[in-house]
Amino acid sequence: MQYLLMLYADESGWTRMTPEEQTRGMEAYRAYTEALQSSGAYVGGNRLRPSGTATRVRANNDKTQVLDGPFSDSKEQLGGYYLIEAPDLDSALSWAARCPGAHHGTVEVRALWT
């Protein structure tokens, strides 16, 4: 079964970090990706550009609207994702708990439809 781990965090946290902390943060993600890959759980994943760069598109009543900014203005923004293969929700949750993103934000775990 495939699960999408959506990494939400307060984006401003990153800019407040020292360069050393940022390097360590990147390294932690690299190691996490490496662990996912060597266990065979890794399907895909990436980091997203800041939510300020987001654009929303909506087509209502034959009228297409294009709006600036992310879908919801919450304190934590979607900043990246991992797509993983896991036998069940429990093991997906244990990968989520190991994700560095769980420590500076929230990881939402969703099963793929098929």
Place this chain on the structure above:
Amino acid sequence: MHSQAHEKPAHLLIETVARRSYGKLLAFVATRTHDLAAAEDALSDAFTAALIDWPRTGCPANPEGWLLTVARRKSIDYHRRRDANAESLDERIEQALSAAVPESDIPDRRLALMFACAHPAIDESICAPLLLQIILGLDAATIASAFLVSPAAMSKRLVRAKEKIRTCRIRFSLPEREELPERLYAVLDAIYAAFAEGWADPAGTDPARRPLTGEAIFLARVVTELMPQEPEPLGLLALMLYAEARRSARRASTGEYVPLPQQNTALWDLTMIAEAEVVLQHASGLGRIGRYQLEAAIQSAHVDRIRNRRPNWDQIIQLYDALFELTQSPVVALNRALAISELHGPEAGLREMPDVSSDARLAGYQAFWAARADLLARVGYHGKARHAYDLAIGLERDASVRLFLQQRQAALHS
């Protein structure tokens, strides 16, 4: 006003009673009906009634007896309602529930209840959560966080397990002598699993997990009190006390992870260690060795540092040998290899390391990669060490342990 004077002590007393007697009351109400869910509801109604009544009218002289009386009445109501069509409620149940109990002397049937929870017919992975809920009254959401399971799923699994106990009429009784050892290990393993989940949060920052170590120690105490002649519950209790005694030494004041060899022994809780020593000695006096006693003895040899400035590695290796004989566990083999590296150097340790291809579980076991990385680094295989550190870091749940490993990795020559 009258009510305000009573309010605070009443709430405090209700909390204390819940902590001390939840499992005892539940075991008593559920023993005849086998219906844990209904007994939980009845007991929860009784606690709710206490929260309303006691602040108003004052606390009863025998709070447990009061709660039991209300819970039994609720339970009878419930069974009446459910069996409204049946001719009458099973008379034995009614009799049992309404029979007068000497209020100061509620029979303690928690042990029988624990054995029911750890029955082979119940899925092994739900035993520890079930014990925490049934004996200690923890709610499903708290248990779910501790075991990294979704609250909805945890709730469902708990309900299913209780349903199974009821429909299969799993007996609330002590196992026969011949099956006792195996059944007892199921109970002890469940308690230790609860402890391990609490232990995974060494900083104690996660309020959902921190109390679990204390709760597990409490459960082990209950078992030792109810089965004083069994050495392994004592072994488990000692093991957990040794570990818990080191809690505050596992983190520097600034929050960094401190590995065991670097821990400041002045931060170890000597009272707890002294209790562990007494408990372990008492266990070995009973003359039947087992794996929890061996694990506790290993902890005791580590504690030798307080007396001799270094752990007793010879003894630790011997104990791991004995433990490996008994369990054949790759985790034991790993710890044995680490002990050997302390005495004979990192090359010897690496040679004794279990092979990752021998057991698939090792590949996802964080401690394996962390230990391997450390030994490889000490031997000078920095490339391999870096890769092992990557896996150890990627598999780690605890941010401060991760930081510690990252610093170690960064110190390698490229």
